[in-house]
Amino acid sequence: MSAHHFRSGTATKVPFGQRIRDWWNGLSRFHQWAIIIPVVVLVYLMPFLNFFPITTEPGTDFELALFNTARIVLIAIGLNVVVGQAGLLDLGYVGFFAIGAYVAALMTSRDSALYAEYPWLLVVVVGIAVTMVSGVIIGTPTLRLRGDYLAIVTLGFGEIVRLLADNIPALRGNVGFRNLERPPGEWSDGTRIFTQGDGIPWYWLTVTAIIAVLILVGNLERSRVGRAWVAIREDEDAAEIMGVPTFRFKVWAFVIGAAIGGLSGVLYAGQLGFVNNARFDVVTSVLFLAAVILGGSGNKVGVILGAIVIAYTPERFQVVSEYRYLIFGLALIVLMIFRPQGLLGARQRLLARGRQAYKRLVGKPEPVSTESPMKDSGKGTGA
């Protein structure tokens, strides 16, 4: 009897994640917003939830930890466009981050020959523009390569950016740039809003940037562009034969990823107020990639989760901080064995009007099934 019980139990069992997604997709737009808005408010209120299970250990500033986590989240979202959506393994992403930071340094530090009193917003725009251009410059020759070859060349690119900073006198190598300009604004008592010590404004600014980027990247995902990226990831040759100009869209993936990396670099440089060649090594690149892979490459919620794990746990637990590469390495190995798709599997919705279309066509909500075919209720074993 118990055996029978067990069998009937597993036959109807739907994975937890799947149930969550089905529930979410079954909700109306209105209900979805009714959940999203409080969550966003909660995210903004995070700096005031500075108590036991969440707070960092003594010696680590909680607000700055939040800012750093948000910064890595932004980077992971950008890298996810390249790696997760378009399937281009980029090991040199830190290069774009570095370019963003250096643009901020060159424009706003008095150590720089290019210094002038630029408005801070202009620095952001120029930082993004310069990284986009460098994305085109790097992408055009390298994106003719595929898979491992692309990974190797991009790895080289990341190193080239760092070595340029080492060796070009104007970029000041290890000495670096000091006293970078910060965003304008004063509290009512006349003190600056954006300072190095206070993480809260920086955190809010970054969260705002993340939300804007998520909306824009989401727009791309549910369009011809997002479909082209996923088609390229799935089968580049078939995509080209189906009329997708694959090369152009690969360069675009690179450029958009670069823009987001550059934005993150500008924010980072602004908060720290100091830029030198120290923080832009390959290991940092791999750490960014680990966030994407860990959370679930190709899944925006997944990579946000991955970035939080990668960035926040070392700040929260001193032990993790000391052995972080060992721990993340082991975590990745374990994950690759038991859950190669990452914490949350790849899945994106690729139609701007998918909701209505699926409803009309099959009378079901828009599918976002992610897991392996095995978990898809045993259908489609005929192939």
Next chain:
Amino acid sequence: MTTTSGSTPEMRHHLDDPGTDQPGGLVGEVARMSAEERAEHEAEVADVVAPDRDIEVEVGETLLEMRDVTLSFGGLVALDSVSFSIRRGEILGLIGPNGAGKTTCFNAMTGVYRPSSGDVLLEGRPLGRLKKSQITRRGIARTFQNIRLFGEMTALENVVVGTDARHRTGVLGALLRLPRHHREEREGVERAMALLEFVGIADRAADKAKNLPYGYQRRLEIARALATEPKLLCLDEPAAGFNPAEKEELMGLIREIRDDGYTVLLIDHDMKLVMGVTDRLVVLEFGKKIADGRPAEVREDPSVIAAYLGVPDDDVA
């Protein structure tokens, strides 16, 4: 606009249908329709499936011409100055024994390989050095012998990728959701839905391509290729792995596609299928064209018989 004929969508739904629960949405609606309503619905579907394409040549005139196409890989000559033409509105069969160069011929047309010499002309203009995606947009679409769908995408999304070949929304348009993006999304999804119905797999539109049954995957490939609004549709062994009943249904579908105004090039091993559905045949052997004509003529051609059945030893010398 032409109307569909032959098998009804309902008949085709039974192909590989695992017999799941009651279909909802449009699929269920169609199943519940009366014959009259269904005919009307099918005519609507056909209207969306076969839009007005700008084809410069008249029905019956040469749409695609292979002019002395030679393709060699090192010392191996895969195609040896092959010439034939495909007329608008016909179903042309390309047959030949294994390794005769049929798929190579496809690849030369669709830009996968560039001819070592000779030209492929579509509507009288050479394809030259166009990229594969540009050739598709010029109007040649194909399916693959070994199915190559976008496995992680749903069936509907796969077909919408095909419709994107005709869309012009760029990154900026998508980023800011400009009016063209909205218009193209709406049109693309409408057309993709109609195509899924047309090939008879609308009931599984929301399933990932890799989870579809084999027969559905083959049909999805055809729908995706049709979505690019081709002037010429090339089917590479679409019936591979099908049983006779499924082949029969596929023949019906291919005829319907032709009746909707498409020109079809078909490769298959199955002589019965090819003879039954094509208007004209081209036979290849060892990279050379050995026959070209109506199925009945080709069947009697001694060189074709020799190629397929072999030649007795004493005839060779």
